[in-house]
Amino acid sequence: MIDEERLRARMQRAIGYEPPSVAFGAQPASRALAGANARSRQHRQPRPMLLGFVAALIAFAIVMSLVLAGQAMRSRSSVPVHTGPAQWARPTAITTQPCKAQCEVATQSALQPKPPAVPQCGSGTTISCAVQTPVFATPGLGWITDSIVGRDGPAFLYRTDDAGHRWRPVLSWDGPGAQQIRSSVDGREALVVTAWNSQNAATAFYTTDSGAHWTARGLPLGFDSDLVYFANPREGWILRAANLDLVHTTDAGSHWTRIARLDGMTRGGTLLFSTSSDGLYLQGPSLYTTHDGGATWGVQTPPRPSGVSARAYVGHSSIKFFNSHDGVVELDYCTAIGCQSPADYVYATSDAGTQWTTPLRLPPTEGSRNIFIFIDLNHWIGMSGGIFNAHSVIRTADAGQHWTVLLSPAANSNVVQGQWDMVEYPDFFDALHGWSVNEPFLFLTSDGGITWVRQDLPG
Numbered sequence: 500m501i502d503e504e505r506l507r508a509r510m511q512r513a514i515g516y517e518p519p520s521v522a523f524g525a526q527p528a529s530r531a532l533a534g535a536n537a538r539s540r541q542h543r544q545p546r547p548m549l550l551g552f553v554a555a556l557i558a559f560a561i562v563m564s565l566v567l568a569g570q571a572m573r574s575r576s577s578v579p580v581h582t583g584p585a586q587w588a589r590p591t592a593i594t595t596q597p598c599k600a601q602c603e604v605a606t607q608s609a610l611q612p613k614p615p616a617v618p619q620c621g622s623g624t625t626i627s628c629a630v631q632t633p634v635f636a637t638p639g640l641g642w643i644t645d646s647i648v649g650r651d652g653p654a655f656l657y658r659t660d661d662a663g664h665r666w667r668p669v670l671s672w673d674g675p676g677a678q679q680i681r682s683s684v685d686g687r688e689a690l691v692v693t694a695w696n697s698q699n700a701a702t703a704f705y706t707t708d709s710g711a712h713w714t715a716r717g718l719p720l721g722f723d724s725d726l727v728y729f730a731n732p733r734e735g736w737i738l739r740a741a742n743l744d745l746v747h748t749t750d751a752g753s754h755w756t757r758i759a760r761l762d763g764m765t766r767g768g769t770l771l772f773s774t775s776s777d778g779l780y781l782q783g784p785s786l787y788t789t790h791d792g793g794a795t796w797g798v799q800t801p802p803r804p805s806g807v808s809a810r811a812y813v814g815h816s817s818i819k820f821f822n823s824h825d826g827v828v829e830l831d832y833c834t835a836i837g838c839q840s841p842a843d844y845v846y847a848t849s850d851a852g853t854q855w856t857t858p859l860r861l862p863p864t865e866g867s868r869n870i871f872i873f874i875d876l877n878h879w880i881g882m883s884g885g886i887f888n889a890h891s892v893i894r895t896a897d898a899g900q901h902w903t904v905l906l907s908p909a910a911n912s913n914v915v916q917g918q919w920d921m922v923e924y925p926d927f928f929d930a931l932h933g934w935s936v937n938e939p940f941l942f943l944t945s946d947g948g949i950t951w952v953r954q955d956l957p958g
Contacts, residue, residue: 587855590788590797593763597794604746604755607717610693610702615668617957618645618655629676630938630956632924636682638662638932638945642689645957646676650697657957658686658710663934663941666957669710674702681732686710690732690751692718699723703752705732716752726770736778736793738770745793758793773820777851781818784830788852804844804858807832814838821875824851829861829871843869847876847898859899870924878930880905880948882919892919894948896930905949922951 618628626647633643639662646654654677656670675694678701682689691704701718718727722739729735733751736758738744743761748754768782780787780796789796803809814833820826826848831841843861848854861871861881872880879899882892892905905919922942927933935942935951942951 587802588799590799593761593787593796593798595795596760596762598757598759602757604757605720606752606755607700607702607720607722609715609717610672610674610696610700612704612713612715613653613671613673616653616655616671617668618647618653630936631676632926632936633663633934633941634680634682635928635932635934636684636686638928640682640684640686641934642680642682642691643941643957644677644680644691650675650695652676652696654693656691656704656710660686662945663943663954668957670704670713672702672704672715679727679729681729683732688732690729690735692727692729692735695723701727705751718752719746719755722746726768728770728772730772730775734772734775736770736772738780740766747793759795761796763798764796769816769818771818771820773826773851774823777823779818779820779826779852781816781828783816784813786818786828786852801828801830801846801855801858804832804842804860807842807844808834810834811842814841819873821873825849825876826852827873827876828855829873830858831869841869843871845871845873845879845899849876861899862893862902872925872927874927874930874933878927878947880925880927882922892948919951921953 619626628645629648631644631646633641635641639660641659641663642656643659643666644654644656646652652672652674654672654674655668656677657666658669659666670691672693674696677691678694679692680689687707687709689706689710693702693704695701700723703716703718704713705716706713719737719739721741722737725740726738727735728737734749735747735752737746737755738761739746743764743766745758745761746755747758748756764780764787765782765785768780768785768787770778770780772778776790776792778789778793784800785798786801787796787798803811811832811834813830815829815831815838817829818826828846829843830846831838831843833839833841840863843863844858845861846855846858848856861869863869870882872882874880877898878894878896880892880894881902893902894905895902921937921940922935923937925933925935925942925944925948931945931947933944933948936956939956941954941956943954944951
């Protein structure tokens with residue numbers, strides 16, 4: 500811009516042009532023109548050809564400046580704006596009692612880790628076993644538990660490093676199976692939280708050497724059948740059902756600290772934390788949020804979608820976060836008793852729940868039961884039906900703007916023709932890699948659910 504102004508000044512001096520005074524425009528046009536003509540006669544008259552050339556050059560510069568300015572304006576206006584609806588009310592603070600003194604929480608006696616073993620159950624025995632859904636830290640590294648049916652087990656933990664082709668036992672204990680497993684990406688650090696046994700006790704098993712050695716930590720004393728959420732192998736929260744005490748650990752359960760008693764919260768929801776500070780709790784259509792680690796909370800209700808009857812109620816709600824800032828809330832609006840054929844809507848956030856998009860209607864799938872699996876903000880799968888029933892399966896890669904029907908893959912020696920009939924409640928690591936358990940098999944996909952490969956479950 501500075502070079503352009505210097506060039507303009509040089510050309511003005513070359514043709515004898517003087518810029519108008521500050522009073523230009525404040526005096527009559529005739530007087531201004533007369534003064535300009537008088538001044539121009541005091542200078543040498545330039546040649547007509549030079550005048551024409553310079554005028555054309557100036558005109559060209561002006562036109563180019565206007566074009567570039569227009570392009571800049573268009574590029575700024577094409578930046579997408581946040582789609583968070585303005586009708587979302589600000590969260591209303593609820594009553595809490597933050598802990599200010601003596602906040603350390605005593606823990607229960609822990610179950611003791613036992614050497615790896617394989618359960619003797621299944622075919623040819625009278626003992627029945629149950630396999631929990633596996634957890635994969637990468638497409639190849641995963642963990643799964645198998646336990647004898649009952650609240651006192653025993654239970655057995657396995658690990659795979661080759662996407663389920665081979666499983667090796669790494670731990671066992673006399674108690675129920677796992678309710679939560681967290682693992683580092685390299686698998687060196689892992690945490691297994693057991694379900695509650697017949698004495699209403701649960702244990703956290705923790706390893707830092709890929710499962711070669713384990714330490715056991717009891718969960719907080721007086722907590723049973725409560726909401727447990729670990730964001731990683733070290734940091735977790737528990738919300739006590741009896742009195743809504745929220746406790747927190749940062750050392751894999753060695754120590755627990757009471758954060759607050761959440762008197763103003765409704766029981767029976769889903770708890771998660773996207774960061775150490777940002778937490779969410781969904782109960783029906785009510786979304787509770789905290790941004791200070793759980794000491795204070797606010798509650799808000801998503802706006803009712805346009806066209807949904809005022810008599811409609813939320814029959815099912817779910818929440819899932821994919822990282823520290825991206826997540827979705829799904830609400831099923833029902834108008835009939837039993838919630839037959841609900842209207843499913845999804846809300847999305849990309850700023851840890853500060854703002855949410857306008858509700859998007861999810862397409863109905865054929866069948867009496869709709870299940871939507873949210874892989875990330877863009878990739879979702881919708882399915883209906885049940886075991887050995889014809890499934891309707893659809894998939895989107897652009898957050899529901901377009902949907903594709905997933906067709907049955909061609910049969911070969913290791914792929915089951917029409918294997919979506921065998922897939923139940925799948926989960927995904929990313930847009931391509933997913934898994935599903937249908938005992939005695941584990942089904943794996945590496946192409947986003949188009950084809951599924953069958954593997955034997957451990958044990």
